Amino acid sequence: MTALFTMTMQPGSKWSAHVGRGKSITLKATGDGANVSALFFHAHDPAERYNMPDTLKAQHTAFLTRGNILMTDQGQALASITEDSVGWHDPLSGYTTREGTDEKYGKTTYQDQRNDWLRSGEENLKVELFRNNLSPRDIGVPVNFFSKVVCELDGTMNYSLQETAERSVTIRTEMDMLLVLSNTPHPLDPSAQYPDASIVVSVADAEPVSDIDPCVLHCAENRRAFENTWNAYALLKGAN
Template identity: 65%
Template sequence: MTAAFSITLQPGGKWSARIGRGKSVTLTAAGDGANLAVLLYQAADPSERYNMPDSLKAQHTAYYSAGHVLMSDQGRVLASITEDTAGWHDPLGGYTDRAETDRKYGPTSYQNERNAWLRSGEENLTVELFRHHLTPRDMGTPINFFSRVICEPDGTMRYIPSGSAGRSVTLRTETEVLLICSNTPHPLNPSGAYPDAAVNIAVEEALPVKADDRCVNHCAENRRAFENTWNAVWLMRGANL
């Protein structure tokens, strides 16, 4: 299938949109060192949003890959990871801020560098939140797609450089979502060079969910979250749908 919508985020770029239920959203990294920080909300009621602790606890994991789902704080599935050639995506590392970006890559500002200034994840995500009538109080911990972070036995988080060039991950929206994205460095990336990898976002119609769906059957907790989602969607359907 040909994507009905496609946009490429250059390094430091940001983007957000409401995306309907039943879409495939494919993220593709154009180079190594890519990191796309993503926040997810239920579009009709953004007070329901991606919940990192519940998603990890329910699926007994500390990272995301194909078969995992991104659960809301209401025990429903916002999106599923249906395909993944990267193999590991970090849910724990958070996002960069202005002070950290200046310290690691050197001070820049729009006033001096114009569009060449180096954005932080916090700034990008905040701007996109405001576009949808949300505020920094609505900020949560993002999923850092294409970044690998492992947790040592003592709790230390360690960034693992990995080749992301040409790798992709596909999300299937299980309800209408608000997707907020920032192509900014992972805060634990030790490199002193601001990443130069673009990330493409392509949206197309998803295939119907089948009985043997990998995400539904990943674990009992996933199935319960899907059932919660299906019930909520059915109750909100119009008479002619």
């Protein structure tokens, strides 16, 4: 596939965009310790957005990888993970805050460090939401791409470092989508060093979805979510 758009997110940076249905969005990490916190909304009705509980419950999982889909709170398939060389992405742990960032990495401010100050996921997500006519009330639990968190039987959540340099994940948009990204540390990462991995984002046209698509066949709940999306878009088509 030929990329229609490519950009690089530096450590601590943020980005958002409206991406049409039928696109492939590839995130590629350039170093270990990478973490990209991502929020997903239906572009035409942001009140419908990625729903973490439904996504995990329906697919009987506590992490995301190839074959999984991101479901909305309306039971539709918002996006699918079609390719993944990492194998484990965390959907549970949330994002970093200003207070936590200062405590772990040392206090920095824009006034003192200018663009070298250390940003938090919460601040980045809020800024991008404002840019898209949303508010802090619209922040949900993001997907933390490239991060692995293992849930033990007693409920303990343990961060597990995995090699991510030169690894990538590809997300196919099943609906017109507002995507919000923050290249900021994972909140459970024990390292005292702010990650220095940049993320290459590229967007291309995706292949049409078929009935034998691995994401459709992953489980019965996935197929129902796809059918809900297909039916919704069928009603939007004109006579021609």
